[in-house]
Amino acid sequence: MNHMYEINCLTGESNERSMTAAEIELVEKVKQGALIQEQISEQRKTDRQAVLDKLGLTADEAAALFG
Amino acid sequence: MGINAQTSVPTFTAGEVLTAANMNISARTGIPVFADSTARDAAFGGTGEKTLAEGQFAYLESTNATQYYDGSTWQSVSTTPGLIRIVTSTVSAQSTVTLSNVFSATYHSYLITLSNMSGTDTILKATFGATATGYSYSGREWKYNAASADRFASNTTHIEANVIGTAAGSSSLIYIQNPFLSITTTFQLMMMSNKNDPGAIQQQGFLNNTTSYTDFVFTMTSGTFSGTITAYGLVQS
Numbered sequence: 001m002n003h004m005y006e007i008n009c010l011t012g013e014s015n016e017r018s019m020t021a022a023e024i025e026l027v028e029k030v031k032q033g034a035l036i037q038e039q040i041s042e043q044r045k046t047d048r049q050a051v052l053d054k055l056g057l058t059a060d061e062a063a064a065l066f067g
Numbered sequence: 068m069g070i071n072a073q074t075s076v077p078t079f080t081a082g083e084v085l086t087a088a089n090m091n092i093s094a095r096t097g098i099p100v101f102a103d104s105t106a107r108d109a110a111f112g113g114t115g116e117k118t119l120a121e122g123q124f125a126y127l128e129s130t131n132a133t134q135y136y137d138g139s140t141w142q143s144v145s146t147t148p149g150l151i152r153i154v155t156s157t158v159s160a161q162s163t164v165t166l167s168n169v170f171s172a173t174y175h176s177y178l179i180t181l182s183n184m185s186g187t188d189t190i191l192k193a194t195f196g197a198t199a200t201g202y203s204y205s206g207r208e209w210k211y212n213a214a215s216a217d218r219f220a221s222n223t224t225h226i227e228a229n230v231i232g233t234a235a236g237s238s239s240l241i242y243i244q245n246p247f248l249s250i251t252t253t254f255q256l257m258m259m260s261n262k263n264d265p266g267a268i269q270q271q272g273f274l275n276n277t278t279s280y281t282d283f284v285f286t287m288t289s290g291t292f293s294g295t296i297t298a299y300g301l302v303q304s
Contacts, residue, residue: 003161003162003163004163004164004165005158005161005163005164005165006164006165006167007154007156007158007164007165007166007167007296008167008168009153009154009166009167009168009169009298010167010168012154014156016161019163022197023163023165023197023284025197026194026197026199026284026286027163027286027288029199029200029224030192030194030199030224030225030286030288031288032224033199033223033224033225034190034192034224034225034288035288036223037220037223040220044216045216059214060214062214063214063215
């Protein structure tokens, strides 16, 4: 996980190397951000389902109506 | 001067003896080859030489250019391509890949393609350099066997480069504007996912800063991915 595959576009050469501290930090931040995005996405689905339940619609019926 | 280069384009008169030397610099040569434009210009119109006229072709060794004469000037036959390939690389089972020095002053806009992608069932994320804040995008996801849904994020840590599936065949087109310039970077993304729950995603967004970037980084937050990455620059003029 702590390896970086670097494709150098100036030289066209590729190599696998250890990640720098900044790169490890970047991956950690992206991981946290992705987790938050996933939670937001799940919450949206839950909220949507709650509305559908209130309206008495199935997901397929909602898709037919609203896309 | 190369073996094909000539210094004269001859013309022949009725009754003239046609020698092997005559044939070698006319019938055998196809498009006449010249060392440079000076040699080309000197080869026409002189005594025993063809008069330069519209439709004449020439090849210049000095610039490797094929030209034609339009009646007043020599024009280039070749056209300048609009899309220049910067790099192509096929990666295998990698979790983090960086395209270093992919962005430069040479181009303002770029196209990055991901093809035949496969790996762990998850989203492949991408960032400009080491920046992990300020990405906002909106878009929509269309699935073949489930409901479509909006797909958006505000001030998040990354863009979604592809939804990887264990089966090979996922792909993406990522258009990027102004990553190297010190103005806002924008992007448009189209992807086809071959994941178990396949579909298509389209997103447009921006990175909310004016930083100049040279690198583009792909990150799997779990597992690895394989596939071919190609970067192109869009010629500005």
